[in-house]
Amino acid sequence: MDWTRLLLFALLSAGNAELMVVLVNRLHALPIPCRTLRHVRHLHDLLIPGFPLLLVWCLGFRGPQLLVGGNWSDVPLGWTVYLALCALGVLSLLSSVIRHLFRRAPATLLSNHTRLVDVADELGTPPIGDGPFRWLIRVPGNQVFEISVATKHLTLPRLPREWNGLSILHLSDWHFIGTIDKPFFERASELASEQNVDLIVFTGDLLDEQDLAAWIPGTLGSLSAPLGCCFILGNHDWYLDHRAISAALQQQGWVDVMGRVASINHRGRRLLVGGTAAPWIGDHPDFSAAARDAHSNPALRDFRLLLSHTPDHLRWAQSEDVDLMLAGHNHGGQVVLPLIGPVYSPSLTGCRFAGGLFEDSPTVLHVSRGLSGRHPLRINCRPEITKIVLHSPEPGSNSAG
Ligand SMILES: [Fe+2]
Structure with missing residues (x-):
């Protein structure tokens, strides 16, 4: 088992969760009917815990077998694109944390x-x-x-x-x-x-x-x-x-x-x-x-x-x-x-x-x-x-x- 890659999977899963949250937050800012928003929330509820399992199964142990010595070059293009988005999600999460930690009351x-x-x-x-x-x-x-x-x-x-x-x-x-x-x-x-x-x-x-x-x-x-x-x-x-x-x-x-x-x-x-x-x-x-x-x-x-x-x-x-x-x-x-x-x-x-x-x-x-x-x-x-x-x-x- 490659534990470094498992840790990376965990980080990318946090990035996926951030993407789901970003999607839900933005859609709830728009005049979208209640029922549609409920479907989006259900998708979010499914994908946040489901993505890490999918990642470990599809890329970790099957396909390119990244958790047992496989190569990143064997990762299919669709997965590569989505994992890049997850990496952006990690950056977005980090920037939110930094903004929260350093927020100060305005001079007013x-x-x-x-x-x-x-x-x-x-x-x-x-x-x-x-x-x-x-x-x-x-x-x-x-x-x-x-x-x-x-x-x-x-x-x-x-x-x-x-x-x-x-x-x-x-x-x-x-x-x-x-x-x-x-x-x-x-x-x-x-x-x-x-x-x-x-x-x-x-x-x-x-x-x-x-x-x-x-x-x-x-x-x-x-x-x-x-x-x-x-x-x-x-x-x-x-x-x-x-x-x-x-x-x-x-x-x-x-x-x-x-x-x-x-x-x-x-x-x-x-x-x-x-x-x-x-x-x-x-x-x-x-x-x-x-x-x-x-x-x-x-x-x-x-x-x-x-x-x-x-x-x-x-x-x-x-x-x-x-x-x-x-x-x-x-x-x-x-x-x-x-x-x-x-x-x-x-x-x-x-x-x-x-x-x-x-x-x-x-x-x-x-x-x-x-x-x-x-x-x-x-x-x-x-x-x-x-x-x-x-x-x-x-x-x-x-x-x-
Ligand atoms: Fe309200």
């Missing part, structure tokens, strides 16, 4: 305070309903009921001086499916309400089960803020009757900003809140038209806030001169492995924007880990609700606590 972040609330502990029993994938909740280390209530103070270069201390509550990805039961979301809503913010936003994926729109009045519907509550929907809402979901939220006083811009006057300045659930629902909002309308003051620049379900629209946001972009969709990866970091993130950029804060001038991007998910599994990746407090960079105006 002044402070980040987190309070943990274990809802299962508070209730005395885990709030488990009769939805699918219940068995996942019992996985050791699962943090699905441990809400991270974060307060992040950011300094934004173009924040109007008059708005110093403006606060926004960023909620995302609540995924009502019935497995995590309603009391969990009621408690999350209480925590949200206690934050006393100026504006509340929700960045998509509210439902995985249409009937659970009935939970809206007792959860998101119970929230209010002086500058209002704005929302967009996400790809999981798109799989259902998203118009009915939007109507149910609007009945509770929430403002739908999908494909449009809402204008909010605050202390003599205008906040433009645009929303996009593209590529699943509608199109991008037109900030330029909103900035030109009759109520705008050409002497004063309007502050631009974008709600985008996926962070994949960061480049577009930059081109639209957006100041702050709030996104969800990627759930922080849900499972964050030691050293490697998150693995699954349904984005065109993979795990790069799985969760957290990013700065790419002129736009600051916050990606929420969300509160829940279709699959009730979170390891090293707690559900979150986030209060974002904005500060003007002018001297003496920063007052982060």
Whole structure:
């Protein structure tokens, strides 16, 4: 047995797994029907454990017999091409690990305070309903009921001086499916309400089960803020009757900003809140038209806030001169492995924007880990609700606590 070659087979198998993950992540960033995506996931489930067995059998002991003294020159062309791709997969995996290990908080972040609330502990029993994938909740280390209530103070270069201390509550990805039961979301809503913010936003994926729109009045519907509550929907809402979901939220006083811009006057300045659930629902909002309308003051620049379900629209946001972009969709990866970091993130950029804060001038991007998910599994990746407090960079105006 050639142990060096067996080790190489193991590396190439890791590269194959990376290719499968890259494929699954990218396809989940596109408007592909749920059923097709399920088939892709099944293929991924089959090929990750199946490939090493195939490699050892087809190339190791049969064919060129690489594990017992055979020659690489006898490897068929098809296998050679795929093994070269696997080698690229290994490089991709390495670059992800390096990016994860060396990631630093951007300079815009002044402070980040987190309070943990274990809802299962508070209730005395885990709030488990009769939805699918219940068995996942019992996985050791699962943090699905441990809400991270974060307060992040950011300094934004173009924040109007008059708005110093403006606060926004960023909620995302609540995924009502019935497995995590309603009391969990009621408690999350209480925590949200206690934050006393100026504006509340929700960045998509509210439902995985249409009937659970009935939970809206007792959860998101119970929230209010002086500058209002704005929302967009996400790809999981798109799989259902998203118009009915939007109507149910609007009945509770929430403002739908999908494909449009809402204008909010605050202390003599205008906040433009645009929303996009593209590529699943509608199109991008037109900030330029909103900035030109009759109520705008050409002497004063309007502050631009974008709600985008996926962070994949960061480049577009930059081109639209957006100041702050709030996104969800990627759930922080849900499972964050030691050293490697998150693995699954349904984005065109993979795990790069799985969760957290990013700065790419002129736009600051916050990606929420969300509160829940279709699959009730979170390891090293707690559900979150986030209060974002904005500060003007002018001297003496920063007052982060
Ligand atoms: Fe989601």
